[in-house]
Amino acid sequence: MTATADPAAIVTRFAPSPTGLLHLGHAYSALFARKIAAGGRFLLRIEDIDVGRCRPEFDTAIREDLAWLGLQWEEPVRRQSEHMADYRTALDRLDGDDLLYPCFCTRKEILAEIERAGGAPHGPERPLYPGTCRALSADERRARIAAGEAHALRLDAAQAGQRTGPLEWDEMERGPQPCDPLRHGDIVLARKDVATSYHLAVTVDDALQGVTVVTRGEDLFEATHVHRLLQALLGLPAPRYRHHRLLTDETGRRFAKRDRALTLCALREAGRSAEEVRRMAGFDTGA
Ligand code: GLU
Numbered sequence: 001m002t003a004t005a006d007p008a009a010i011v012t013r014f015a016p017s018p019t020g021l022l023h024l025g026h027a028y029s030a031l032f033a034r035k036i037a038a039g040g041r042f043l044l045r046i047e048d049i050d051v052g053r054c055r056p057e058f059d060t061a062i063r064e065d066l067a068w069l070g071l072q073w074e075e076p077v078r079r080q081s082e083h084m085a086d087y088r089t090a091l092d093r094l095d096g097d098d099l100l101y102p103c104f105c106t107r108k109e110i111l112a113e114i115e116r117a118g119g120a121p122h123g124p125e126r127p128l129y130p131g132t133c134r135a136l137s138a139d140e141r142r143a144r145i146a147a148g149e150a151h152a153l154r155l156d157a158a159q160a161g162q163r164t165g166p167l168e169w170d171e172m173e174r175g176p177q178p179c180d181p182l183r184h185g186d187i188v189l190a191r192k193d194v195a196t197s198y199h200l201a202v203t204v205d206d207a208l209q210g211v212t213v214v215t216r217g218e219d220l221f222e223a224t225h226v227h228r229l230l231q232a233l234l235g236l237p238a239p240r241y242r243h244h245r246l247l248t249d250e251t252g253r254r255f256a257k258r259d260r261a262l263t264l265c266a267l268r269e270a271g272r273s274a275e276e277v278r279r280m281a282g283f284d285t286g287a
Pocket of ligand 1: 015016017047202215216220
C-alpha cells in the first residue's frame with residue numbers, strides 16, 4: 001500500500017528526541033514537515049526510548065519552542081516510552097516468524113571478532129555485525145537467557161530479505177529507491193538496556209500514526225533500508241519519504257545540540273522574533 005496523492009490526506013510528523021534543546025536545524029526540519037503536510041495533518045512525536053539520555057525538561061522545551069515558532073500539531077503527542085507494548089507486539093511477530101535471535105555480544109567482543117576475521121563488510125557507518133550469535137544453538141540460547149545473561153535481539157537480515165523479495169521505497173523528488181535488506185547487517189531491534197530500538201520504534205509508530213510522508217534529514221536516508229524492510233515483514237503500509245538537506249553554518253558544519261548559540265531558546269532570549277528565526281531557517285512565510 002502506498003500513500004495517496006490527495007494533499008488533504010497527507011500526514012507528516014516531526015520526531016525529535018528530548019536529549020537537548022532544539023536548534024535552527026530542528027526548526028528547519030519541523031517547518032519542512034509542516035509545509036509538506038500542506039492542507040493535511042502535522043504530528044509531533046517525542047522519541048524518548050533512550051532513557052539514559054532523555055530529559056522531561058527537554059520535552060517541555062521542545063513544545064514551547066515549536067509553539068513559539070508558530071507551529072501547531074495534533075494532540076495527543078505520541079511519546080515512545082509510553083508505547084513499549086506496541087514494540088513488543090512487533091517483536092513477537094518477527095520472533096514468531098523466526099527472524100530474530102538473541103545476541104549476547106558486548107561491543108568489545110564484536111570488535112575483537114571483526115579483527116580476528118580480518119575485517120567485516122562495512123555498513124554505511126560502521127562494520128557490520130559479524131553474526132557471531134546467529135550460530136548459537138537453540139539450547140545454548142535458552143541456557144544463557146535462563147542464566148540471566150543480558151542480550152539484545154537482532155534481525156536475521158538474510159532470512160528477512162529472502163522472505164520479502166525485492167523492495168523499494170518511494171523517495172519524493174528522486175523516485176523509487178531500491179531497498180537493500182543487508183545494508184545494515186543483522187541490526188539490533190531490541191537493545192540490551194531498552195526493549196526496542198530506534199529503527200523498530202520509528203517504523204511501528206509511523207504506521208500506527210498513519211504517517212503518509214516521512215520527512216527527515218538526509219542523515220537518516222540510509223536508515224530507510226531497514227525501515228522499508230521492517231514494514232514489509234510486519235505487513236505495515238509503506239509511506240513516501242522526503243529526506244531533506246541539513247542546515248549548516250557559514251563554515252559548512254552541521255548544526256548540533258552542542259551549538260548553544262543557535263538553540264531556538266538562545267535566539268529567542270537574544271531578542272530574535274519567531275519570524276526572523278523562520279527566515280534564518282530558510283522559511284520566508286509564516287508556519
Ligand atoms: N528522533 C530522530 C532524531 O531526532 C528522528 C527520527 C526520524 O525522523 O525518523 O534524529
